[in-house]
Amino acid sequence: MAAPSRFDTHEVTNQSPPFADVDLFGLDIALQDAVRANGAGGEVKALAAFGQRWGTAEMLELGRRANENPPKLRAFDGNGVRQDFVEFHPAYHLFMAESFAARLQASTWRADAAAAPAPAQVTRAARFYMAAQVETGHLCPITMTRAAVAALAVEGDLAAKLMPKIAAREYDPVFRPWPEKKSMTLGMGMTEKQGGTDVRTNTTRAVAAGEGYAITGHKWFMSAPMSDAFLVLAQAEGGLSCFLMPRFAPDGSLNGLRFQRLKDKLGNRSNASAEVEFTDAFALRVGEEGRGIRTVLQMVQLTRLDCAIASAGLMRMALAQAIHHARHRVVFGKRLAEQPLMQAVLADMALDVEAATALVMRLCRAFDLAGDAREAARARLLTPAVKYLVCKIAPALIYEAMECLGGNGYVEESILPRLYREAPVNPIWEGSGNVMCLDVLRALEREPQAARAVMAELAEEAADLPGAGETAGFIVATLSAGDSEARSRAAVERLAMLAAAAALRASSPAWVTECFARTRLATARGATYGTSDISAADAAALLERALPG
Numbered sequence: 001m002a003a004p005s006r007f008d009t010h011e012v013t014n015q016s017p018p019f020a021d022v023d024l025f026g027l028d029i030a031l032q033d034a035v036r037a038n039g040a041g042g043e044v045k046a047l048a049a050f051g052q053r054w055g056t057a058e059m060l061e062l063g064r065r066a067n068e069n070p071p072k073l074r075a076f077d078g079n080g081v082r083q084d085f086v087e088f089h090p091a092y093h094l095f096m097a098e099s100f101a102a103r104l105q106a107s108t109w110r111a112d113a114a115a116a117p118a119p120a121q122v123t124r125a126a127r128f129y130m131a132a133q134v135e136t137g138h139l140c141p142i143t144m145t146r147a148a149v150a151a152l153a154v155e156g157d158l159a160a161k162l163m164p165k166i167a168a169r170e171y172d173p174v175f176r177p178w179p180e181k182k183s184m185t186l187g188m189g190m191t192e193k194q195g196g197t198d199v200r201t202n203t204t205r206a207v208a209a210g211e212g213y214a215i216t217g218h219k220w221f222m223s224a225p226m227s228d229a230f231l232v233l234a235q236a237e238g239g240l241s242c243f244l245m246p247r248f249a250p251d252g253s254l255n256g257l258r259f260q261r262l263k264d265k266l267g268n269r270s271n272a273s274a275e276v277e278f279t280d281a282f283a284l285r286v287g288e289e290g291r292g293i294r295t296v297l298q299m300v301q302l303t304r305l306d307c308a309i310a311s312a313g314l315m316r317m318a319l320a321q322a323i324h325h326a327r328h329r330v331v332f333g334k335r336l337a338e339q340p341l342m343q344a345v346l347a348d349m350a351l352d353v354e355a356a357t358a359l360v361m362r363l364c365r366a367f368d369l370a371g372d373a374r375e376a377a378r379a380r381l382l383t384p385a386v387k388y389l390v391c392k393i394a395p396a397l398i399y400e401a402m403e404c405l406g407g408n409g410y411v412e413e414s415i416l417p418r419l420y421r422e423a424p425v426n427p428i429w430e431g432s433g434n435v436m437c438l439d440v441l442r443a444l445e446r447e448p449q450a451a452r453a454v455m456a457e458l459a460e461e462a463a464d465l466p467g468a469g470e471t472a473g474f475i476v477a478t479l480s481a482g483d484s485e486a487r488s489r490a491a492v493e494r495l496a497m498l499a500a501a502a503a504l505r506a507s508s509p510a511w512v513t514e515c516f517a518r519t520r521l522a523t524a525r526g527a528t529y530g531t532s533d534i535s536a537a538d539a540a541a542l543l544e545r546a547l548p549g
């Protein structure tokens, strides 16, 4: 039964209905096009079922509850005995169960920890992108679990033991040693107080002991503390090394992980991020001593990819909310969506969201086809560039979407404040903006031929689009200049823009691609949304495409 809208003093009118019970896949034409263009056309039916499920009012409501009831650290019991247990709201566990059922934590791996065949990356990314629209905090352990497999793969025997638990469909939150559980999740601990980017400064020590190592030290950020095991960096005799540290020691006792407190974060509230000390914690080495950074880099590439996919998802939900509201709200006798200035703002945002969607899906295709050296080089060069651009534009876009809802957008009952608070973690975590630019430079320095070939390919794929030639020339000139480090943000941003134009050309209608290139490559966009030169006809078409009404 609908809630009464008549009060003693007034009737509730001119408010938009909730954007709930929506089909997150069926309403997202850009996503459908990108999925098809990147080899996952055969998965459309399954993705549609996922989009319907995750767009239900029930799931959206669970997202609110999971974030309004953040996890609590139970460091001790009432008798002062250490528990080191983090308690999550049931809504968080429900999201974990849903994501496990869809195997978001493992679907890109085969049972032997080798890469699953194409289009596993694109299909998972489409699901991950839709899940991020509803609840992003729980995706932290989901991301880390799937990415950790890339590092664990260097230890075949260990990976073989863990994979059946990692790849299971049934989420198991019970706090017991992982061999006794139906499934497991993995976290990672790299960042210490004195350095997160520069993990060479890690002071945590690892000493060979029995069948493994005893690790003593601390981590300043270690998210998803209820994970069953963590990939941890520590200094061993041979140098910085990677270890797998389980929550329980082999004798079944609580391992030496002592949580100090949970971070009081801007957003990402449903997820816990802990400060932790290790006291002779048992761990197994992963990879050779002294090669810890090289080992975790396998994993980091995948977490960076997920940051970009999630940010694209956050933007998509913000845009959909804004268009939905503008279609219902009447101001000065006309719906907002029909007002030329609002159309200009929404259409400008829609271009960025479609570009981000096409860009991340095309990047996932490169991961799917990484057996081909050219695609592997594309994944290597573009992952930091795409993370840089997509994660960085998300907060501004979400803010603009919030403003489209007026005051309601600023109020917690709308999802916009949560999306907005969530957005800045993706650019900071796993390599902040500058670090991404330096990583693009590193790829160019280490494998100059392969990186230059990727840039040439992008220029060719975007050829004839307005501004593509000039953009490609600028990127090459800037990245080869003597002061390339200081100027790399400009080049990396343009590189990702060029890659977006190429990705759009492969998946979106020609008029969308042309509009993107004309307003993003040929001319610099203004500092705010709504400043691009988009015709009224294109604006109307962009809105209809972004949210078929």
Ligand SMILES: Cc1cc2nc3c(=O)[nH]c(=O)nc-3n(C[C@H](O)[C@H](O)[C@H](O)COP(=O)(O)OP(=O)(O)OC[C@H]3O[C@@H](n4cnc5c(N)ncnc54)[C@H](O)[C@@H]3O)c2cc1C
Pocket: 187, 188, 189, 190, 191, 194, 195, 196, 197, 198, 221, 222, 223, 224, 265, 268, 273, 425, 428, 429, 430, 431, 432, 433, 434, 435, 438
């Ligand atoms: C919510 C949240 C969860 C997290 N979870 C985890 C986790 O589970 N595990 C984990 O290990 N870490 C985690 N982190 C830590 C995160 O990965 C680090 O904060 C991040 O890598 C940056 O490291 P830092 O904080 O030490 O900053 P710094 O390394 O000090 O960097 C500060 C700034 O300097 C810039 N910078 C760095 N080097 C250069 C350079 N050479 N030139 C120019 N600029 C530079 C960076 O881009 C950044 O903007 C988490 C962080 C957050 C916010």
